[in-house]
Amino acid sequence: MALGLNTNLLQWYPVYTNPRAEKKAYEALIKKGITTYLPLRKTLKQWSDRKKWVDEPFIKSYLFVHIKPGQQTDVLMTKGIARFIYFAGKVAAMPDRQIDDLKLVLASALDVEVTEEDLQPGERVRIKAGPLKDLNGEVVAYRNQKQLALRFESIGCSVIVYVGASLIERI
Template identity: 25%
Template structure:
């Protein structure tokens, strides 16, 4: 029986054990953050993607992060402030001032994928209509909505007032999804610019 206001033993154990979160790392610091988490005894995961790189006159297999700029860790509310201050950690991914929890099932699935011996590769979870920001190239920083044109990915850059826009072909790897569209063409509603959200620790 669970008494209202009093956590069950399972809830208490989960709270003490912590929950999985995503740590945003500084550029090229994913492995350093992983190593620091390991030394401090934190449960962690840095999915690795083996890649073949040309090294002078021969090819060499290197281990690159599957998700560049991110490392996962299981943290409790009591130790998040400690981890966010580690060298190489930028912030804990979240929104509205709170860190976002990653389900155990998703972490377990990632572990199985990276250990199963089957080939795998990174992919962007993007759908047509998603609000995105271009992160590389001459249009870096420009916001729009992802659309499809003749089997290619395009970013729709529009003028809300005119309800019209232009599309620019772009690789899916060169955009990042954002939470709110910069505008909303066709809806008649004004959009708001979305700023990247992050949290220190909660």
């Protein structure tokens, strides 16, 4: 099989939105018929008179589109979209597995956070039990604790998951 760009292949692409425009950009892309994923998580917000649970973007100013390369202009012409994310001089494409892993992390009841800090690669591990069983990642020292970092290099951030050492194994 020859290596080359298949222009009919649907791929996931991370897209940078204007500040606080993730939900509106998501809705506009859906109206255009573009498969879009906006990872959200519930957060308890405090106002002077009340508290309320709200859905907030898990990764601020990011959403993900599942498109053919030829549809990039249509995405960029959507209100709220700032630009595609580039990695090594090319528009960053993400494997389906990374989107599936992100969905799995958000569906779990684990305490997670996103960091743009450039974490140094550590020992490769697999989670042995729990809602993230069989998920692979790298162990990193972060704030003096051992945690599992799932690296999403194509968008330049890592997802930190607090997992006990007894739940991981070396691979």
